[in-house]
Amino acid sequence: MTALMLLFSGWEAASGGSPGWVRIGCGQLALWAAVELARFAVWRRRTRARGPARN
Numbered sequence: 822m823t824a825l826m827l828l829f830s831g832w833e834a835a836s837g838g839s840p841g842w843v844r845i846g847c848g849q850l851a852l853w854a855a856v857e858l859a860r861f862a863v864w865r866r867r868t869r870a871r872g873p874a875r876n
Contacts, residue, residue, distance in 0.1 A: 823857050823858055826850060826851075827854035827855055827858065830847040833847035
């Protein structure tokens, strides 16, 4: 879902047909989505590096 939001928001922010406030808002959403995807990737890499959970 976040990847789709990043794609759509980035497209709207880059398009020239939208009003300025829409482009700014979509740019902020795209930035937030990119940060969330990066955080997820780091979390996923760290949890895989630890190996399987042991009880």
